[in-house]
Amino acid sequence: xxxxxxxxxxxxxxxYKGRSLAQETWRRLLKNKGAVVGMxxxxxxxxxxxxxxxxxxxxxxxxxxNMSEARLAPSAEHFFGTDQxxxxxFSRIVYGTRYSLIIGVGSVAxxxxxxxxxxxxxxxxxxxxxxxxxRANDILYSIPNIMLAVVIVQVLGTSVLSLVIxxxxxxxxxxxxxxxxxxxxxxxQEYVExxxxxxxxxxxxxxxxxxxxxxxxxxxxxxxxxxxxxxxASSLSFLGVxxxxxxxxxxxxxxxxRQFIRxxxxxxxxxxxxxxxxxxxxxxxxxxLRDALDPKLxx
Amino acid sequence: MIRYVLKRLLFxxxxxxxxxxxxxxxxxxxxxxxxxxxxxxxxxxxxRDALTEELGLNDPFVVRxxxxxxxxVTGDMGVSYKTGKDVFKTFMERLPMTLALGGTxxxxxxxxxxxxxxxTALNQNTWKDTTGMVFALFGVSMPNFWLGLMLMxxxxxxxxxxxxxxxxxxxxxxxxxxxxxxxxxxxxxxxTRSAMLDVIRQDYMTTAKAKGASHRRVIxxxxxxxAMIPIVTAIGMQFxxxxxxxxxxxxxxxxxxxxxxxxxxxxxxxIPMVTGSIILCCxxxxxxxxxxxxxxxxxDPRIKAQYSNKG
Numbered sequence: 201x202x203x204x205x206x207x208x209x210x211x212x213x214x215x216y217k218g219r220s221l222a223q224e225t226w227r228r229l230l231k232n233k234g235a236v237v238g239m240x241x242x243x244x245x246x247x248x249x250x251x252x253x254x255x256x257x258x259x260x261x262x263x264x265x266n267m268s269e270a271r272l273a274p275s276a277e278h279f280f281g282t283d284q285x286x287x288x289x290f291s292r293i294v295y296g297t298r299y300s301l302i303i304g305v306g307s308v309a310x311x312x313x314x315x316x317x318x319x320x321x322x323x324x325x326x327x328x329x330x331x332x333x334x335r336a337n338d339i340l341y342s343i344p345n346i347m348l349a350v351v352i353v354q355v356l357g358t359s360v361l362s363l364v365i366x367x368x369x370x371x372x373x374x375x376x377x378x379x380x381x382x383x384x385x386x387x388x389q390e391y392v393e394x395x396x397x398x399x400x401x402x403x404x405x406x407x408x409x410x411x412x413x414x415x416x417x418x419x420x421x422x423x424x425x426x427x428x429x430x431x432x433a434s435s436l437s438f439l440g441v442x443x444x445x446x447x448x449x450x451x452x453x454x455x456x457x458r459q460f461i462r463x464x465x466x467x468x469x470x471x472x473x474x475x476x477x478x479x480x481x482x483x484x485x486x487x488x489l490r491d492a493l494d495p496k497l498x499x
Numbered sequence: 500m501i502r503y504v505l506k507r508l509l510f511x512x513x514x515x516x517x518x519x520x521x522x523x524x525x526x527x528x529x530x531x532x533x534x535x536x537x538x539x540x541x542x543x544x545x546x547r548d549a550l551t552e553e554l555g556l557n558d559p560f561v562v563r564x565x566x567x568x569x570x571x572v573t574g575d576m577g578v579s580y581k582t583g584k585d586v587f588k589t590f591m592e593r594l595p596m597t598l599a600l601g602g603t604x605x606x607x608x609x610x611x612x613x614x615x616x617x618x619t620a621l622n623q624n625t626w627k628d629t630t631g632m633v634f635a636l637f638g639v640s641m642p643n644f645w646l647g648l649m650l651m652x653x654x655x656x657x658x659x660x661x662x663x664x665x666x667x668x669x670x671x672x673x674x675x676x677x678x679x680x681x682x683x684x685x686x687x688x689x690x691t692r693s694a695m696l697d698v699i700r701q702d703y704m705t706t707a708k709a710k711g712a713s714h715r716r717v718i719x720x721x722x723x724x725x726a727m728i729p730i731v732t733a734i735g736m737q738f739x740x741x742x743x744x745x746x747x748x749x750x751x752x753x754x755x756x757x758x759x760x761x762x763x764x765x766x767x768x769x770i771p772m773v774t775g776s777i778i779l780c781c782x783x784x785x786x787x788x789x790x791x792x793x794x795x796x797x798x799d800p801r802i803k804a805q806y807s808n809k810g
Binding site: 335338339341342343344345346347348350351352354355427431434435438439440451454458461462465468469472475476477479480483484487 | 510513514517518521522525526528529531636637639640641642643644645648649651652656739742743746747750761762765766773777780781784785788
């Protein structure tokens with residue numbers, strides 16, 4: 201008898217284990233059509249970004265000039281037309297996928313790390329730490345982001361890395377705010393107190409008990425921030441402080457094509473569509489994740 | 500309440516100090532040929548040296564920054580390296596152009612987004628809702644300056660209805676304001692919709708309906724008034740976006756506002772102009788943020804009570 205009840209209880213336990221929070225979220229996410237479309241698109245983009253080198257030869261097809269084919273309108277041979285130097289816009293967009301993804305993901309990753317550390321310190325310790333972090337945030341918040349970013353890129357020189365650093369600053373402030381708010385609500389929970397009572401060191405409590413419990417809003421923000429940083433990066437490129445030419449970065453292509461908008465509009469129409477679809481996919485994923493992680497908000 | 504406002508105004512001092520230090524220092528690090536940008540191409544080395552000395556560029560950074568700050572505390576933001584004009588005056592001359600652009604854009608955004616947000620919320624989960632939300636989602640997903648280029652392509656290049664460059668009358672304001680406004684509208688529509696959805700489910704809405712208030716009154720008086728707080732928050736948070744959006748639209752449409760002034764000054768390494776303009780932008784943003792916070796207090800008596808308690 202006792203054998204059997206034990207078996208039943210383990211079975212129950214397995215059933216519970218079988219639906220962890222992550223799996224439950226995943227299941228809900230798959231029910232959201234928009235999120236699925238967004239995810240499929242992002243997977244395709246990732247494949248494109250990884251296969252660019254196999255599809256094209258950088259020196260001849262991506263940056264090589266071919267003046268005899270300059271400024272051709274979109275056709276069966278050149279889906280998106282060619283630019284003023286005879287380079288195929290479609291190939292350049294496909295190849296350029298990697299830059300937008302690297303800049304978007306990289307800047308959010310840096311911003312996330314800085315934001316998580318400063319935000320959780322501010323939320324956990326309060327007092328002086330909190331004042332310091334939040335006031336620094338307030339100050340950064342009142343400087344128009346784009347102007348600060350342009351100044352930073354001017355200092356560091358135009359490159360992918362400078363863009364990542366310049367954009368990570370505004371991400372860091374928003375992650376710090378979100379983390380701080382989440383940590384402050386969780387700090388008072390009983391399981392944190394019991395972790396203290398068990399004598400765990402503070403950094404372990406923050407890392408093991410607090411951060412995992414405030415992940416939901418952060419995951420959502422990560423998805424949305426990648427999208428907004430891709431847009432911000434293209435804005436910087438447009439202002440001439442992005443990735444330098446001839447790199448086929450989408451924002452750089454857009455700003456390069458701008459002078460031909462009257463005669464060859466395809467040169468700035470298509471890179472813009474590429475940016476829009478990528479950010480759209482990320483926004484669909486972000487919205488889906490928000491609903492999946494917090495079913496109370498589901499409408 | 501007054502103490503709260505004073506506290507916020509006082510906090511602008513460290514903001515200005517730190518901003519000026521960051522920007523002044525960064526512009527110094529950025530290097531570039533300050534003197535070369537000011538003199539004609541064929542200037543001699545003596546002329547260059549004389550100008551460098553005159554601007555005090557030979558002094559160490561700390562001395563230059565201290566001199567700048569000494570001017571700043573007396574209200575003197577220096578003169579532009581490039582034009583020789585007073586920085587504060589130049590900024591103030593350009594400011595109305597940016598305010599006109601940002602303000603019109605905000606009005607455009609509210610006119611589109613608030614009714615659309617309410618409409619989609621009331622028609623939740625129907626095709627009307629979906630269409631509205633798809634529009635908003637596309638709006639938040641595209642780079643705003645690209646939207647500007649596309650509007651320019653359609654309305655200025657193809658249809659030739661509107662001018663694409665410059666600022667020579669109200670006609671020139673249409674495209675830039677639409678560009679910034681549509682981007683904002685997309686964001687505010689999403690917020691309005693979710694705020695309305697929150698409010699619609701509240702008990703006081705049912706009560707209002709039960710006591711016989713008309714549908715219109717229930718939605719606009721009981722509903723919208725309560726939904727306004729998150730909407731105003733969203734609009735308030737977008738002011739930095741209005742700034743950014745306007746700055747980029749100014750570049751796209753050659754609109755002579757602050758954004759273009761700053762970007763051009765950064766390009767020509769006009770340090771006093773850049774530092775001064777960004778400080779003034781900060782002050783402007785801080786004042787706008789303060790006003791937004793005061794509007795909350797007006798909209799929500801609970802927040803007002805909070806301010807008075809804490810001082």
